[in-house]
Amino acid sequence: MSDPITTHLIRISEVFADLIPDILEKLGAEKWKKLGPEYFLIDTANATLLRDGPAAKFIRFQIQVKHSWPCNPEKMDSFIEKAAQATYYKCESYNPQTILVGRLDTSSTKNYYKALASNFRGRALQVFELPESAPKSAEEQDPDKASLFCFVGKGGLFCGMSTPREAGGLHPGGTKYISQNSEDTISRAGAKVAEALHYLAMFRAPLPKYASWLELGASPGGMTSELLKRNYSVTAIDRAALDVRLANHLDLKVIRDDVAAFIPPKGIRYDAILSDMNGPAKLAITNVTRLVDFLKPGGLVITTLKTTGASSVEEIDELEKDVLKLAKEGGLTLITKTHLTYNRQEFTLFFEKV
Structure with a gap:
């Protein structure tokens, strides 16, 4: 009897673009869809390959998807309110330590999805009514307690529960972005x-x-x-x-x-x-x-x-x-x-x- 198929959102850097088909095959992806420059939605019957397989090292960040709403948020009326309420009904029982929201296309200069991610997180935090002791920022999280990580983009909304350590970072998508624009910067x-x-x-x-x-x-x-x-x-x-x-x-x-x-x-x-x-x-x-x-x-x-x-x-x-x-x-x-x-x-x- 085969293992059940589970859906995961994973991030693989564009620097490995030439290896993507081989990486996804070795991750056991039976079906996959590209959602952003570095994000892929994959179905697999062997999720252990995402942690321990020969291609697992290429994954910068990952969550098992617990709730998704494939849609174009820009064309949806009241997207934030509807998405927040639906996410609550789907994920409230998981008792996340906090809720963090990222964009599927972090390289885009368009401000719409940056604002959408911020506004959706604000509304989701209100709907979930997390305790006062809940982390107020990504850095305050307990790396070993599960958080609700959500992502928004042209492909819609995708949410999953994971500890930051298992997901691959305290921030949605991985590590904290460090700017190189300072005049004091010597090298990247x-x-x-x-x-x-x-x-x-x-x-x-x-x-x-x-x-x-x-x-x-x-x-x-x-x-x-x-x-x-x-x-x-x-x-x-x-x-x-x-x-x-x-x-x-x-x-x-x-x-x-x-x-x-x-x-x-x-x-x-x-x-x-x-x-x-x-x-x-x-x-x-x-x-x-x-x-x-x-x-x-x-x-x-x-x-x-x-x-x-x-x-x-x-x-x-x-x-x-x-x-x-x-x-x-x-x-x-x-x-x-x-x-x-x-x-x-x-x-x-x-x-x-x-």
Whole structure:
């Protein structure tokens, strides 16, 4: 007897557009429909593939759909009121800790759906009458308690219950968007590590202020800058220079050296290692694991799995297995992994020292 078919809303980054048909097949999608630039509605009889299958890593965010209203909201009279009432009758019994609403097309410059999402959430919160203790924002959620995530777009309304941790983020669609428009921005890598730390907060407490970071391949300093803004101390290793705006920072030590040759001074122990180095993925993780002895017990490692040269889901999956094997042999335990907004064809991996 086969498992029942369930419907899921999933998000896969456009950077993997060429792999979408193969990804959906390996996710067990028996039927699917594209709802936005990165959103897909899929039917599957094997939902475990969405969590543990070889293509699960490509999913940035997911919910099992508990209520949907396929329609064009722009052409519906009283859409917000009707949608809020229907969602209440369908989902009230699930007792969500809060209600969050996102757009199916976050890249659109049209303000209609941004306003619709905000107004629908406001009305839904009134209809559900959540207790005063309910989280007032996405960041206040308990990552292990279920929330009602809803999405609106030209395809209609789609809602599902999930804990933020299982869904893939505190916000509808995944991690918090970090703007790069500031004049102080050195590179997009700064936004990448800020987003990574935001995601990691669902799995472990943030490192305290003044924690010490060893950053491998730091130039030009985008990630370095973000760590310094958070009052961390950073030892940055790179043969190339860092941006002049970081010169003379009291909490920054720059060492012009080859990462593969660098050896920390005797007695030094770091709270975390950060690596976003280009090059072969297995070489990158080897450069990290040879420095694990200089991490404190329980120390954190954040690194990227570059998939350059891997052109299929199978090749990327094998590359990931090889990297995780090397990390485990080097004394690291995987905490979690994800694909971030600012990741290209790469994944961010989070480890702890065993």
